[in-house]
Amino acid sequence: MAITTTRFGGNSAVFDGPTGYAGVDAGPEWAEEILRLAEAKNATILAHNYQLPAIQDIAHHVGDSLALSRIAAEAQEETIVFCGVHFMAETAKILSPSKTVLIPDARAGCSLADSIDAAQLREWKAEHPDAVVVSYVNTTAEVKGLTDICCTSSNAVEVVQSIDPDREVLFLPDQFLGAHVRRQTGRTNMHIWAGECHVHAGINGDELTARAKAYPDAELYVHPECGCATSALYLAGEGFVPENKVKILSTGGMLDAARATGATQVLVATEVGMLHQLRRAAPQVDFRAVNDRASCPYMKMITPAALLRCLTEGADEVHVDADVAARARTSVERMIAIGSPGGGE
Numbered sequence: 406m407a408i409t410t411t412r413f414g415g416n417s418a419v420f421d422g423p424t425g426y427a428g429v430d431a432g433p434e435w436a437e438e439i440l441r442l443a444e445a446k447n448a449t450i451l452a453h454n455y456q457l458p459a460i461q462d463i464a465h466h467v468g469d470s471l472a473l474s475r476i477a478a479e480a481q482e483e484t485i486v487f488c489g490v491h492f493m494a495e496t497a498k499i500l501s502p503s504k505t506v507l508i509p510d511a512r513a514g515c516s517l518a519d520s521i522d523a524a525q526l527r528e529w530k531a532e533h534p535d536a537v538v539v540s541y542v543n544t545t546a547e548v549k550g551l552t553d554i555c556c557t558s559s560n561a562v563e564v565v566q567s568i569d570p571d572r573e574v575l576f577l578p579d580q581f582l583g584a585h586v587r588r589q590t591g592r593t594n595m596h597i598w599a600g601e602c603h604v605h606a607g608i609n610g611d612e613l614t615a616r617a618k619a620y621p622d623a624e625l626y627v628h629p630e631c632g633c634a635t636s637a638l639y640l641a642g643e644g645f646v647p648e649n650k651v652k653i654l655s656t657g658g659m660l661d662a663a664r665a666t667g668a669t670q671v672l673v674a675t676e677v678g679m680l681h682q683l684r685r686a687a688p689q690v691d692f693r694a695v696n697d698r699a700s701c702p703y704m705k706m707i708t709p710a711a712l713l714r715c716l717t718e719g720a721d722e723v724h725v726d727a728d729v730a731a732r733a734r735t736s737v738e739r740m741i742a743i744g745s746p747g748g749g750e
Contacts, residue, residue: 431459431709439463442716448484448507450712451476453493454656455678455704460488460712467682469656470496470542471557475741477501486715487723488707490515494723495546499730499737509711511721513703515543517630520600521578523547529575533596536573539564541582542740543602546725548577550732555740558582558629559655562589563743570594581605585629585653588638602630608674608696610636616672616695617646623693624650624668626659628675633695637674656682663687676701 429435440463443450451473452464461467466476470493477485477497484505487494492515494508526548530538540552541561549555556564565586568574574592576583578600587595605628613633617625617640625646627637634653641651652662656679663671663686673680674695683692714720725733 429708429710429713431463435709435713436463439712439716442713443486446484446716446719447482448486448716449476449480449482450486451488451497452707453489453678453704454660454682455676455701456488456707457678457705457709458681459709460707461678461681463712464488469557469559471559471655471741472657473497474500474542474737477506478738478741480504486712488712489513490518490701490703491723492518492543492545495725496542496549496737498723498725499546499549499733502725502727502730505719506723507715507719508721508723509708509715510706511723513706515602515703516604517541517543517579517600517602518545518548521548521598523551526551526577529577529596529598533573533575536575536596537568538575538577539568540577540736541579542737544578546729546733549736550729552733552736553739554743555736556743557655557740559657560740560743561586561629564740565590565592565595567743579630581632581634582629585634601632602701604676604699604701605630606632608633608699610639613637613672613674613695614640614645616693620670620672620693621646622668623670623672624662624666625652625695626662626671626673626675627651627653627695628656628659629653631674633674659683660686663690663692666690675699676704678704 450464452461452467478500485497486507487497490513494506498506538553540555542555542557574595577598580599583597608631610633613636627634637651640646641648663683670691672695677694677700680692
């Protein structure tokens with residue numbers, strides 16, 4: 406393959422094939438080129454809150470799964486560049502089937518989405534033929550196509566509450582979010598799949614307890630996917646942390662809380678990419694990660710080099726089988742219709 410060289414910010418960016426542009430510097434010249442390419446190709450760039458700061462800063466829209474799904478559904482541009490993991494780009498394609506959807510690195514998967522496949526869901530449904538299937542948006546297109554209604558962490562409680570209380574519910578795939586929904590709704594006929602996000606599951610109760618004791622005046626923002634969510638409620642219940650300082654929140658909910666908080670310090674239990682948006686939303690607050698190693702390697706595959714390659718070459722395009730997309734669209738549109746517009750995954 407021929408090797409070409411492009412210069413950004415004084416550094417040589419050498420194209421090395423499908424892996425991207427090695428050595429690209431995310432400086433002002435890179436940003437100018439990204440925006441120029443996006444305009445030339447009539448593309449909008451969407452970035453999830455867990456993306457690298459440089460990617461968040463260049464995107465036209467930054468948010469969580471629900472907010473970005475709504476934007477994808479209404480986008481006027483011909484091309485959507487989704488800086489996130491693969492199921493998110495699939496969801497954009499499901500909602501905008503006539504548009505070109507690109508993801509800067511098609512290898513950016515999700516351990517939670519991989520924890521259940523369509524065959525497993527079909528078998529589970531056969532065991533509970535009258536149940537309503539509620540799937541977290543962190544699932545593949547095929548799983549969404551077998552789902553009655555999708556949800557995000559911000560509207561999962563409302564989604565389950567919208568279902569006839571006499572109907573069984575199959576909730577998948579995240580066991581920690583499912584446990585949170587069961588606590589909030591008091592629902593006893595809800596079955597929960599034993600899946601997890603390896604990053605959120607790794608934020609454990611011992612770490613949370615130690616950090617809370619080290620910073621006794623801090624508020625706690627805990628994502629319901631975290632393995633430590635139950636520990637956070639225990640700390641509040643036992644009086645180790647004032648109950649009003651413990652907040653179980655989606656990423657969108659964390660941003661809303663950050664803008665309104667009077668606290669000077671907040672401990673955050675979620676993927677560390679979220680700290681960038683929190684610090685922008687409330688620069689006067691000292692935001693600290695409960696676990697500063699909680700970084701998703703899949704999210705971080707969307708590098709400045711990968712975004713440049715994506716816009717330069719139109720790679721990698723996301724395709725969803727038309728029949729699968731048609732079945733999945735109903736469950737995703739039901740998710741979008743429930744809950745406030747402000748928060749999602």
